Amino acid sequence: GATFMCLAPEHPLVETLSRGTDQETAVNQFVDKVSRQERSAEGIEKYEKEGVFTGTYCINPATGEKIPVYTANFVLMGYGTGAIMSVPSGDQRDFDFARKYGLEIRVVVQPEGEILDGATMTEAYTGRGIMTNSGQFNGMDSKEAIEKMADWLEASGIGKRAVSFRLRDWGISRQRYWGTPIPVIHCASCGVVPVPETDLPITLPEDANLLAKGQSPLPTLDYFARTTCPACGREDAKRDTDTMDTFVESSWYYLRYCSPRYDKGMFDPKAVEYWMPVDQYIGGVEHAVLHLLYSRYFLRVLNTLGLVPFKEPFTRLLTQGMVCKETMTCPEHGYLFPEQGEKQDGNLVCTMCGKDVDVGRVIKMSKSKKNVVNPNELLEKYGADVTRLFCLFAAPPERDLEWSEDGVEGSNRFVNRVWRLALTCMETIQGVDAYKGPADSLKGDQAKELYIKANQTIQKVTADIETNFHFNTAIAAVMELVNAMYTIELEKADDELKSVIWFCLENVLLLLSPIIPHFCEELFAHMGNKGSILEQPWPEFRKDSMQTDDVLVVVQVNGKLRAKFPMSADSGEDDIKAATLGDSRIVKYIEGKEIRKIIVIRKKQTLVNIVV
Ligand SMILES: [Zn+2]
Ligand SMILES: [Zn+2]
Incomplete structure (x- = not known):
């Protein structure tokens, strides 16, 4: 061709x-x-x-x-x-x-x-x-x-296999103080001479005047720059005063972190073998083309040299989204901070000049666009936990998060809802042991249903966090469990139900503890527990208590919903019809009337349609 x-x-x-x-x-x-x-x-x-x-x-x-x-x-x-x-x-x-x-x-x-x-x-x-x-x-x-x-x-001897790389040279020297000194000595007789390995590492002088005209102070420090040539002994040799680009060090710091005090080399091979590779890397997408690539390259070189036994530094990568908010501009004052706009007769106006404020697109928060929120005010008003909860609940971590005051308010309501529930539980059922057995051993329907719900919640939260850090859906699952707990009338609960509720409460706190740690710690102590909730093992769900054997039967009479009740999943169609027609809530709609049709549709739920 x-x-x-x-x-x-x-x-x-x-x-x-x-x-x-x-x-x-x-x-x-x-x-x-x-x-x-x-x-x-x-x-x-x-x-x-x-x-x-x-x-x-x-x-x-x-x-x-x-x-x-x-x-x-x-x-x-x-x-x-x-x-x-x-x-x-x-x-x-x-x-x-x-x-x-x-x-x-x-x-x-x-x-x-x-x-x-x-x-x-x-x-x-x-x-x-x-x-x-x-x-x-x-x-x-x-x-x-x-x-x-x-x-x-x-x-045929006219060609051979080759792999082509697109590699370019990389100038790593920088004329600044903050960096790793380049271990090279310049000698008038020998030229460029590497610093002998026994003299490594070269450390930065700590008394340098960093305010000197914005330039690196290193070339002006005679005691640092002047040295003896390791090759010929000339005393007027000069140490290289450039330092390395930060990307050089960020390409292998993760190896050093395994043994930061090790002084016999770059890193302790045993520690590196134990800790590396990194299980989970979290960083912005801006790292994807430079830092992460360099890191992989460095590690590949170290692997080729036989210094590390693996080829890739990072096992999993999560690139998190950004926090975004709409911008606000005043025709007179330009970009406004959120608190510089106020509602007047339904219009948003500038607090300085009263002119109408233009609300712009939702974009990445930045100081220059002033679409930022003051964390101190949030901490003052809601506390760190509510702020965390909102951030984690508003979006999965890989997506951008749109800041919303209403969302923070919603998180605040949820936290208070859990607090009230916990206090009520403590007042009415404190002293009960949490139920830990299989769902089948529970006699009451409510207890069984709630217990299964709690086990399902533990499974879902664990999976959401472990597979992809989807705290948002994990939080939603806990919210559902809390809602289910609210449907129980505590004063009327028997001992069995109380012990299930106590189990639920303990687990709500354990499941929320990575998300709102201070709050959970506080309630954990109130519940009479010793030690910190953070020292507790992560909850495990019971595989034998994940689903009910019951199916919900939903009954409609002439197209209107009239009753719902659970029935054993293996009930036959005749049993379902009999149970439906015998239910007191249904009887009053069919009594004395001719039943023209009764249809049973069995899907996830069982639907019974009665036409009279
Ligand atoms: Zn020399
Ligand atoms: Zn203005």
């Missing part, structure tokens, strides 16, 4: 190949023109793809055919070797170039169920297919053919 070659205009062969040919002048003019263009991967996208024939041909080693050599502005010297074979049927840039200069487009991969023709195709085909125009490889699947072709090229 290669029908021509392209050289970068900077390639030394361009001049050599065109010299003395008819194309020499055209090539020189072209090279001159391109030299004024921006020559970077991003830069070349700005210019139309163009090129000129160098006046020379080369031999395609696979076919023995003569193909023309061009120089083109979309080929970069710094990428690969600066010389590419062009396969216009399989690469869009090559395709555009071939069309522009009337070069042959030869199809080598035919997509299944289609016949492409180089003369008429309108764009390059980059997908998989069947090999054609490829000699001995004709008829093969294109993906399998890649391996076979590589084998053949190697066996």
Whole structure:
């Protein structure tokens, strides 16, 4: 499929190949023109793809055919070797170039169920297919053919397998104090000499004047900068006073954290083997392209050197969303803080000039846009727990969170609701032991239902937090359990039900303790427990108490809901009909009337429709 070659205009062969040919002048003019263009991967996208024939041909080693050599502005010297074979049927840039200069487009991969023709195709085909125009490889699947072709090229001695990386040099030296000193000494006789390993690490002088004109004070500190050359002993050698880019250290700090006081090397290999790799990394998405990539690269190097036994530093990554809020602008005063707008006759106006305030889009909180909330005021008014609860409840952590005063207020109401429930429980049932047995041993329906609900809640909260930190749905599940607890009339509860309620209360606090820790700690102590709730094991649910055997029967008479009651899941249709017709709430609607139809529909619930 290669029908021509392209050289970068900077390639030394361009001049050599065109010299003395008819194309020499055209090539020189072209090279001159391109030299004024921006020559970077991003830069070349700005210019139309163009090129000129160098006046020379080369031999395609696979076919023995003569193909023309061009120089083109979309080929970069710094990428690969600066010389590419062009396969216009399989690469869009090559395709555009071939069309522009009337070069042959030869199809080598035919997509299944289609016949492409180089003369008429309108764009390059980059997908998989069947090999054609490829000699001995004709008829093969294109993906399998890649391996076979590589084998053949190697066996024929005209090429070998290679992996290409796009790696660029990284200037890591910075002219500032805060950083790791570069352990290098400059000597007039020896040049650049590394600091001997026994003298590492070089530490920063702690008495440097950091206010000196905004520059790094290190070059001015003679006692730091002046040193002896470790190679020749010259006493006028100079220590490098640049420090390393912070990205260098952030690329491997996680290894050092495993043994921060270790002084025999970068890290204690035993500690690293024990702690690493990191189980869970939490960071903003801005880390994804730089810091995380560098970290992986550093670790791969350390692995290759045999210093760490694993290849990836982080097992799981969570990139959290941002906290957002709407902006407010006054025509006179520009961006306003939330407290600078106030409601007047239904309009939001500026507190300084009274003009109407324009409420803008919900965007990331930033000081310059003033769409921020003052944490101190929130802590003052609601406390840290309510603020935490709102943040965790408002959105899953990977999504942006829209700040809302109403939402904070709602969280406050929930916390108070739990507080009142707990106090009521303590007044009426304190001293009861929490029920811990299987649901089946419970006699009362209410006790059984509530106990199962509590076990389901433990399972859901545990899974929501452990699988993806979805505290929002975990909190919602606890809210449901609290609602269920509120439906119980405590004064009328028997001992069995009381012990189930106590179980529920203990678990509500345990499940909420990572979310509103101070609040839960306080109630935990009130309940008469010793020690901290944070030292308690995470609750476990009973697998044998996860679902009721009962199904809810919902009864409608002439389309109106008249009764609901639980029945054993294995009840037959006749039993259900009998129970329905015997229910006192139903009897009053059907007494003395002709029952024209009674239909039982069994799904998750059982629906009984009676037509009279
Ligand atoms: Zn020297
Ligand atoms: Zn104003």
